[in-house]
Amino acid sequence: MIERIEIFVTGLPVRVQRIFSSGSYDTGPAERLLSKPVLVKIYAQGVVGCAQIRPISPGHFVADTTHSVVAAIKEIYGPGLIGKSIFDIESINEMFDARLANNPAARAVLDIAVRDAVGKALNQPLYNLIGGCCQPRIPLEWSVSMADDVSTMVAEAKRAADEFGIRVLCLKMADRRGWRYDVKVFETVRRAVGDAVMIGVDPNTGWTMADALSAIGELKKMDLGYIEQPIARRDLKGLAEIRRAADGVPVMADEALFTIQDAYALAEARAVDAYCIKLYKIGGITPAKKIAGIAEAANIQLNCGGLAVQSQLEAAAGAHFYASTPASRMMGAAEFVFGLNATAKDPICPESDFVVRDGHVDVPHGPGLGINIDEAALKKHTLMYERVG
Numbered sequence: 001m002i003e004r005i006e007i008f009v010t011g012l013p014v015r016v017q018r019i020f021s022s023g024s025y026d027t028g029p030a031e032r033l034l035s036k037p038v039l040v041k042i043y044a045q046g047v048v049g050c051a052q053i054r055p056i057s058p059g060h061f062v063a064d065t066t067h068s069v070v071a072a073i074k075e076i077y078g079p080g081l082i083g084k085s086i087f088d089i090e091s092i093n094e095m096f097d098a099r100l101a102n103n104p105a106a107r108a109v110l111d112i113a114v115r116d117a118v119g120k121a122l123n124q125p126l127y128n129l130i131g132g133c134c135q136p137r138i139p140l141e142w143s144v145s146m147a148d149d150v151s152t153m154v155a156e157a158k159r160a161a162d163e164f165g166i167r168v169l170c171l172k173m174a175d176r177r178g179w180r181y182d183v184k185v186f187e188t189v190r191r192a193v194g195d196a197v198m199i200g201v202d203p204n205t206g207w208t209m210a211d212a213l214s215a216i217g218e219l220k221k222m223d224l225g226y227i228e229q230p231i232a233r234r235d236l237k238g239l240a241e242i243r244r245a246a247d248g249v250p251v252m253a254d255e256a257l258f259t260i261q262d263a264y265a266l267a268e269a270r271a272v273d274a275y276c277i278k279l280y281k282i283g284g285i286t287p288a289k290k291i292a293g294i295a296e297a298a299n300i301q302l303n304c305g306g307l308a309v310q311s312q313l314e315a316a317a318g319a320h321f322y323a324s325t326p327a328s329r330m331m332g333a334a335e336f337v338f339g340l341n342a343t344a345k346d347p348i349c350p351e352s353d354f355v356v357r358d359g360h361v362d363v364p365h366g367p368g369l370g371i372n373i374d375e376a377a378l379k380k381h382t383l384m385y386e387r388v389g
């Protein structure tokens with residue numbers, strides 16, 4: 001039975017700021033609570049399950065904030081978990097729906113922590129509880145931030161390819177200077193990294209239909225890898241139209257996919273070729289696996305998004321989901337490269353071999369998520385602490 005839940009908001013000594021067409025991604029000043037990750041520990045049945053998610057609003061289409069996640073867990077989901085068995089995953093997710101709708105980041109961190117606890121209780125890695133290890137070695141993708149100057153984007157793309165061996169890049173598009181500028185950026189990066197690297201684009205809903213059709217017409221000539229969420233999230237017919245015009249270049253839903261019901265609607269509309277699964281956006285491993293079922297039935301592929309900035313725990317959750325999915329069902333590569341101590345170390349897991357090697361990472365094989373946090377470092381970096389039970 002779940003006896004106690006601890007909630008920690010932890011500081012990030014290295015600030016990360018990135019820009020995309022619909023907003024920004026900013027971990028904020030070191031001591032500010034807003035935009036900092038939330039770590040939970042679930043004490044149950046002789047084990048402690050851990051997980052961490054960084055709520056990324058403000059400035060992002062997933063609305064959860066650090067404060068909203070802490071409040072949802074402390075006041076609503078947490079008390080509902082006390083006394084439940086960690087094996088009652090479906091009942092726990094049903095409780096989430098009944099007690100407080102939406103709030104996917106708060107649900108995700110709890111769903112993943114419960115699954116970490118189950119893995120530890122059974123002495124099995126998480127992937128063995130959700131389908132086994134189809135892919136022990138996971139290819140990684142690097143999402144390139146927008147910038148005022150194209151040379152900044154080229155430098156970032158080159159660094160990903162040369163320093164980390166990344167073979168899949170995602171360029172943030174829909175620059176305020178118009179779709180022709182986007183095409184120029186793509187062309188410049190393509191020339192810099194060569195033909196061996198897959199390059200996809202993500203306008204984050206920033207293109208009109210006309211922009212999208214014009215830009216894709218040009219980008220197709222330069223080996224465009226995929227098109228992620230070009231237009232408004234609810235325009236499924238528009239996405240289907242773009243998919244037909246893209247003529248074989250896969251179209252991926254990100255902003256359009258939050259729920260199992262969204263996945264079903266996208267499949268029915270034959271709007272996309274791939275779903276971008278971000279655990280913090282859809283509510284954790286449990287809904288991710290259900291969306292994977294809809295995808296399989298509709299012949300739609302999956303992509304694993306979410307930067308997991310400076311969080312080994314958040315990256316590990318993505319890695320176990322990825323590892324448990326056959327390669328033939330995945331498109332692109334996994335985006336959680338910033339959780340693998342790539343540019344800055346996770347302050348609470350500084351020593352780790354869950355790191356990037358030649359553009360790939362090996363899924364951890366220890367029980368649960370397979371990540372050990374440094375308790376002294378956690379204590380040192382805790383900005384806020386709450387407890388339920």
Ligand SMILES: [Mg+2]
Pocket residue numbers: 202204228229254255276
């Ligand atoms: Mg996206």
